[in-house]
Amino acid sequence: MLAYAIRRLLLLVPMAAGMVIVTFALLLMVPGDPAHVLLGPEATPDMIANLRASLGLDNPWYVRLWDYFAHLLQGDMGRSIFQNAPVSQIIAGRLGATIELAVVALLLATLIGMTLGVIAAMRQGSLIDTATMLLAQLGVSMPVYWMGLLLMLGFSVQLNWLPAIGRGAPLLDAFGAALTGRPQVLADSLMHILLPALALAAYSAAVISRLVRTSMLEVLREDFIRTAYAKGLRRPRVVIRHALRNALLPVLSVIGMQFGILLGGAVLVEQIFAWPGLGQLTIGAISQRDLPLVQGITLTFALTFAIINLIVDLLYAVVDPRVRLG
């Protein structure tokens, strides 16, 4: 399994290189020029030419691509054109917020999705089943920004229970504060993250609940379940210990894929809830055509996604001893 993990990690290198080239090509094709954006609408052509030269934008594409790789190998993602700071530093300051949001959303999605899925499967064909699957249908079909605005309208504007925008202290710090006798810090952080995480989780929760339901229905018909009942085990024990554990396998791989969807959704959710993460940064960077920053963010997203998937694959082997990695 160690050899497998190492091989998968090595495969990240060509993947990252491919990612850089694809992003680079896309950015070459997209019209719009950072020098223009930086200088505003009243800039004259000679000012723009000056700035393009000093940013190295007038070099041919292969020189720029080569430069980028040469720097990347030394761990240098370049400097943001607009923020005049190293891209790696800017991303490092943002990545935590996005991962926190995505992880909390993933936990929420798994929790909600599994609960609803199991309940629906146990009461197949009942009103609860229909209601749950209707809810799932809603979750799958509602765009994430619309869900975000609705949640904000309900819980912040009308009920005034939760803050509409922003982030509290980082959750890890907040847990530390709670342990040292300042629980209000943790409460504040949780209240801030709840709405964006819920908006982000809705789609994944819906997907997971459908999958758990189908998978559970299949497993519940298996022989070993009947055997378990025959042994005289009680229903909750059969469902949780025997059925759910087996139904979890396909769910686990989907959860890995969902993380990618969550990272993508975070771009929109962060914009709505003013969550200071990478997603919000992405929108700004693209609309300003801050090329090195867009490159850096894409690469970071891709690597995060790849690593999460690797972890999920390794977990697969842990949950199911039949799976041999190698």
Add this chain to the structure above:
Amino acid sequence: MKSLLLLATALGGLALLSPQAALAQDTKITIGTDVDAGTLDPRLTTDTTAYRTVDLIYAGLVTLTPSLEAKPDLAESWESPDPTTYIFHLRKGLKFSDGSPLTADDVVYTFTTITDPKFNAPDRGLYSPITKVEAVDPDTVKFTLNAPYAPLLSYLDKGIVSKAAAESGRDLATNPLGEGPMTLKNWTRGDNIELVANPNYWAGSPKVTDVVVKIVGDNSARAQAFEAGDLDVIQSPLSPNDIKRLEADTRFGNVIEAGLGVTYINFNTKDPLLADAGMRQAFSMLIDQNSIVNDIYQGVDKVATSIILPSSWAFSPDIKQPTFDVAGAVAKFNELGWKDTDGDGILDKDGKKLTVTIATHSEDPNRVQAVELEQAIFQSAGVDAKVQISDWPSFSTNYVMKSEHQIALLGWLNIVDPDRLLFNQLSTGGATNWGGYSNPEVDKLLQLGRSSLDQAARKDAYQKAAKILASDLPYYIISDQGYQLFYKKPFPVDVDVTPRGNFRGLIGMPK
């Protein structure tokens, strides 16, 4: 839901009754805004958030009052011994926020860098008539111009940077050092900018001690965050729906007035189809100003009549662009040889169909809607109209600025002087004359308007130019943009805002 609304209103009402005294001590305000500042170096600002934040961190020689008059700020007084010379007398004992002295050398340094082509200041064009800035003594600065330049004072509210700090390599874009009423405490990029009162401002500290500028990119989310109480102030741009709702809500105070921006149609006069002023007139008659302004923008903007803002001293109600008249437009097209000879509903001439592309950018859904409405109207008049929508950088840099457009819908902001919407835009070869318009008569009038120091002569020149432009139509002005600001009540200080949206009117400026 209804009872919830009632409950919320009732609670809001209770909040209003709470004692004023307790709130008077709470002098932190959170202002919601749409974009992050690109830089906090006053010489390099291009976006509204940067302009407005820099205006708090820095001070200029003058400051503009809500009615856009120049009023002394760092300069105590000034004189103009001849039309091309301005002498400014600085206040005594000016200091930057770190306590270091501010002298005439800093003013000279600021404007020397702005006018230096290598420095790439986005606003350089506004200061191009300045040929020399020199320090007469530590408290006196002399500006020499190559020609009289009437709008100069309106542009001298530019913040003064510290020469010593800049030359020591301090990155003023991210770590500004100013002399204005507030100073930067913390800047989390893309999220918020936190400012605190600057006791070293020459007039003393403002009443508000903390200002947080919070970036909420989505217009509706920003309005909702304001209603939820997370923000104390929001302002344009807001969606028309939200404006109507907030305006009716008694929990909030509002300022709704004429702004300093226009939404307009840019005709590419170099395009073979649009080179003829007659064609531009015909197309202008197809612009349904009323529907765009009153239905799409729900009346938050006003129907424009000419290129001069109604709030300007140069405005005249007698100058009028063509108005919406489909039959008139078709008659005009026919007169110019465009007729539907093959009966397919589309006008044609010499075997070619009348085809035109209307473009705008995707960020403003109201502009997209306006363009779609116009497409339908164009088609009803027998014009085969195509629509092109792309994001702002693609639309501006790679399309309009390269003069590849035919008919484009966009806007100008910050028109503090008629010169600001005319000289660079419509003079022959002007830096932002993307439609390639050229008319020697207009050139002469615009030059006169900028160089005459006699207000009556300027007014006359601009009105004459506007009259020509109203029939020549390189621009067709659709609407004069409204400006809206909403604030929670009670607000800790008196609200005294300018249509430029600057924040100084929100912080209880020292008198």
